[in-house]
Amino acid sequence: VGTRSDIPSDTLQQCESDAYPVCPNALAPDNLTPSECECADRSSIRLGGVVHGITTDSFWDFIFAPAEQAAADFGVELEFDRLEPQDDEETLHLKMAFKILSLCQSGVDGIFVSVPSLRVEEAVLKCLELDVPVVTINSGFDFSKNATVASGGEKTSLAHHIGMLEYNAGYGGGERLIRAGATKLICVDHAPGVSVTFERCEGIKQSIIDANEKGAGLTYLGKVDVPKDSAATYKVLVEERVGEGGDWDGYGFLLCGVSQLNSFLRVKEDHPKAVAGSFDVSNEMYDAFLSGDILFGIDQQPYLQGYAPVALLTQIAHTKQTLLNHAIETGPSFVTSPHPDR
Template sequence: MRRNHRAAILTATVLAGTLLAAGCSSGSGGKQSEEDTGAASAGKADTPRMKVAMITHAAPGDTFWDLIRKGAETAAAKDNVELVYSSNPDSAKQANLIQNAIDQKVDGIAVTLAKPDAMKAAVAKAKKAGIPVVGFNGGLDAWKDQGLLEYFGQDETVAGAAFGERLNELGAKNNICVIQEQGHVALEARCAGVKKTFKGKTTNLYVNGTNMPSVKSTITAKLKQDTSVDYVVTLGAPFALTAVQSASDAGSKAKVATFDLNKDLVGAIEDGDIQFAVDQQPYLQGYLSVDSLWLYKTNGNFSGGGQEPVLTGPAFVDKSNVEAIAKFAAKGTR
């Protein structure tokens, strides 16, 4: 299976590069600047304009999604795609956004399935309308059952298990796994993966991810209540940075490690405030989601044969390799 995953990733990358070289307009001057795209400048595809809706469960203020959107916008600029981005953490309202996209007669939909059951009917309507749908970021266990064309993301159970093994190597004994949205399948899978391989004690701690002061006070209270906690595991970069403050406020010696990465977190790893991060490459998820719909509409290509996901993580970032990652994080591609 891992070989198929690697083949799917390689196929997507090679196809995107080959088609970009073949499909660029040589005389249109359609170049995107590095400043606009956050990546190396590339020619614009000389293909008919198409419209893609990207619909996520992003909560307001969560900077993780800025990386997703930046990748999507870069692919859209390259592929001559009109990108319509929308989000709502409420699954029912997210499903309504899919219906809005159907009503707009978009050419493709890229969607997260953080709460798959709530999205099932809306996804089925899109398919019935003849709109290809790809999944990314959330819904690894549901995308095939719902008939999505492709999926781009991280196997969160595998990532969690690898995280737990890393904690074992570091000699951790007692961690709290901070979940910022109860019922979110990917977040729950991460903590379940940690618990599966970690030899010590793992306790899930639920917080309100849309209220960072509340997140801080909840973690602080837990660390004061249980002084034996030696690691705080967070599931997003902003929560990791907040957890560092919580440990300080609680007078705790607990260290912090996290899933997901951003520019500020890279600096915290360099400074030693964060021990390590697991990067699922959100920029790549956004980019591939849009680019895959362009490839499908333009050439009939799709990765993994509709059977295997394209994995974008997990990749560990710590002091040993953070310097190499920092330049990419600075421009918003890691």
């Protein structure tokens, strides 16, 4: 039986060349020749995005770029501006909430957001009341899976959450530090007050509790809050939490983000037997794997966290269909040195 793909067709070949059925504009790939394919025109779809990734945090480069690429691929309009650093997290979250409300009240066809705090949660609920489809990314999974509002006599929920389950990732990080010989563990938080890092530290804490129930005899020294922009203060705070000098044999640290790397390496210069793992990866982190200074990085595939929400919201706006699963997990994936003996 012949199928469409089996039948020679100049028109079909042309449409495949033009990336049918995803045609971002009315031109063929040469950007000069008008496309003759009957592709979906999504140019009227307008999406928004608001996240807590500020301009100075390089991790978010790998979310912003693919989001813009997805908008170009699907031929939709995307308003996704990056916020500047603020004096404190509360101010940042307040500006996020204002931007979220502004986009939803302006009539966007869908919006994706990170949800680091209650202030942002309240703005997201307002969007649901306005019948704007919402996808959460990166942070806010617990809120995302439970949030509902009454709209038109029915309950409206958030469409999806795209990201890593932070608690599970923190738990896995704790397990790996324990296997590496750490008996006294600390969670190092560069963003206190943000739900993501809180969940990560809760995860490592529970991994220690569970190990101790099996007789491990471990000590959790808690969460230490550190600054983002002062390696000297970082070192003082971490050393105060440990409370002793020496090489720190048996101490294990879970860093809540790759932005801590340089500061932690300064700590390790004076305490060379301390072991550590970190959330996220970067070129500098790979160098730290190779040198043995960091045992592992916890990758959450930020590219997917940028590209996927645009793709899903486009389909929701165009077809009114969503996937069955609420959570679309992009991690954790544990990245280690290719030389495990180091």
